[in-house]
Amino acid sequence: MxxxxxxxxxxxxxxxxxxxRGIVVEDPTHAELAATGYLGGDAWVVKAQIHAGGRGKAGGVRLVKSIAALQEAAHALLGTSLVTYQNAPGGQFVSKLLVEETLxxxxxxxxxxxxxxxxxxxxxxxxxxxxxxxxxxxxxxxxxxxxxxxxxxxxxxxxxxxxxxxxxxxxxxxxxxxxxxxxxxxxxxxxxxxxxxxxxxxxxxxxxxxxxxxxxxxxxxxxxxxxxxxxxxxxxxQIDAREVAAQEAGLNYIALAGNIGCMVNGAGLAMATMDLIKLHGGEPANFLDVGGGATAETVARAFKIILSDSKVRAVLVNIFGGIMRCDIIADGIIQAVKEVGVQVPVVVRLEGTNVDLGKQKLAESGLSIISADGLTDAAQRAVAAVQGS
Structure with missing residues (x-):
């Protein structure tokens, strides 16, 4: 945290x-009071309060030398999203400013x-x-x-x-x-x-x-x-709403800038999946580890979180059935696709216990699920689905 x-x-x-010495303000009208009533002096530093570095280069830290400039900075920063090289593409919301004395x-x-x-x-x-x-x-x-x-x-x-x-x-x-x-x-x-x-x-x-x-x-x-x-x-x-929802669901999710949603069990396998998507010309939209004990309900919630990202144009599900059998995972995928109403291509690669039964269930589901035979095949199919080929 x-x-x-x-x-x-x-x-x-x-x-x-x-x-x-400094004081936190949440309203532009309070910035002048903070400077003149508490700090004094004729110059101040205004700092946007977000959970990211690189604020100075992004205009989130400003030296102001007049009340007019102070008010202008407060109005320009409060209520906006500040984008730095360390945060997500959409930036982070600025609800507080720290106004400090200069030294x-x-x-x-x-x-x-x-x-x-x-x-x-x-x-x-x-x-x-x-x-x-x-x-x-x-x-x-x-x-x-x-x-x-x-x-x-x-x-x-x-x-x-x-x-x-x-x-x-x-x-x-x-x-x-x-x-x-x-x-x-x-x-x-x-x-x-x-x-x-x-x-x-x-x-x-x-x-x-x-x-x-x-x-x-x-x-x-x-x-x-x-x-x-x-x-x-x-x-x-300061946290992506999807990441908050994932935490509540017991999932490990990090939003990225691509358009291929990833749902994988195991952090190492998730990293390998994203690497292969990149290798074959695609861009992952997220890191998502559903854990080794994924259930049908977990898979459904994961689908909802992935599809809440409007950039996602395909979903790649890569599950190794070790603790959880592949046929149970297949049931969860089928249930999730029906429940969520997935409108983008879904590529599924299953491996492990009861893998043949899992693939059979997917094939007989009547849903537009693309089955892959291996991790490389899955990545290639997901990239092709996004590219329309």
């Missing part, structure tokens, strides 16, 4: 980490904590090259990316913090400042069951303060049962 920037910064402040910045850095799956440890990543181009820095100048792995028993040690501080070119009191911040961030990360904590940029102001200027935070979904403090922070408006 992702948090908005303003929510993440509230958590940072609870761990005595300095952030800019005199002397230098910018990058700092994050994340789970390193290869070593099964928390990794602290830092770079002296902070800001909007950090992804490019990681690709073109990997030597500028610093990394420390935390012992799962001992945690982040002070010598590791100093290693990072010296690697960032810090000196004097800033070494201690970064050490205290990193130790606090590690406690926040582990105590809150976070999967990602990113501060970009971490800045040093002209008067020597170390400030978390921006923050992205993600919580491990598997830990939400014990992290009650996050219960009211979820924002489903």
């Amino acid at each position: 992702n948090l908005h920037e303003y929510q993440a910064k509230q958590l940072l402040r609870e761990f005595n980490i300095t952030t800019p 005199p910045i002397a230098r910018e850095m990058y700092l994050s904590l994340l789970v390193d799956r290869e070593t099964e440890r928390v990794a602290v990543v830092a770079s002296a090259a902070g800001g909007m181009e950090i992804e490019e820095v990681a690709q073109t100048q990997p030597d500028k990316i610093l990394r420390e792995l935390c012992d799962p028993l001992l945690g982040l040690q002070e010598f590791q913090c100093r290693n990072l501080a010296f690697g960032l070119g810090l000196s004097g009191s800033h070494v201690g400042d970064l050490t205290r911040m990193l130790r606090a961030l590690y406690r926040l990360f582990t105590e809150s069951d976070l999967s990602l904590l990113e501060i970009n940029p971490l800045v040093i102001t002209e008067d020597g303060r170390m400030v978390a200027l921006d923050c992205k935070m993600g919580v491990d979904d598997n830990a939400l049962g014990r992290q009650k403090k996050f219960a009211g922070l979820r924002d489903d408006t």
Whole structure:
């Protein structure tokens, strides 16, 4: 579960980490009051609150130097969908803005904590090259990316913090400042069951303060049962409605930009299915893993979610009948096609237990279901169906 920037910064402040002063507004008329009545000054930063990076390049972060410009930015952003290179093609709805004070910045850095799956440890990543181009820095100048792995028993040690501080070119009191911040961030990360904590940029102001200027935070979904403090922070408006419906149905669904709907059991098989669709000239419309214990009801709900995407022009069902027999899956497909009223070509590839009986049921159903003999055949037939051949 992702948090908005303003929510993440509230958590940072609870761990005595300095952030800019700011206030959240949901109505353009409140932006002026937030700036003049609370923040003061004659310049402010207006930030669209969405669950995606790349806001600055997309116009979602604006420096304004007058009340008129502030009001213009608020009207331009609130109630719209902001499209960045990190979110879905339709963007994400902006219902809140964070209006913050401006700070005199002397230098910018990058700092994050994340789970390193290869070593099964928390990794602290830092770079002296902070800001909007950090992804490019990681690709073109990997030597500028610093990394420390935390012992799962001992945690982040002070010598590791100093290693990072010296690697960032810090000196004097800033070494201690970064050490205290990193130790606090590690406690926040582990105590809150976070999967990602990113501060970009971490800045040093002209008067020597170390400030978390921006923050992205993600919580491990598997830990939400014990992290009650996050219960009211979820924002489903930032998630594709189909993904919300899939979560409620116990399905793993991610919307994509293509036109071939995919329904597969098993994440690895789903990835292979999408790869083959791409290989044969098609574009998958989604990732959808119905799980190993898919039932007729599960299949029907999956069809409804897939077909709620108006771009879908064909559906590829790829099921390996291991835990669930192929004849039961065939019954579910037939029931779903009848119930949902599918109007696009449906290509089905079954393999596993009772596969012959499953194919027989599909053939005798009287429905326009295209049976495939293998995964490659299924991908080719789905692409051909979309292309009208």
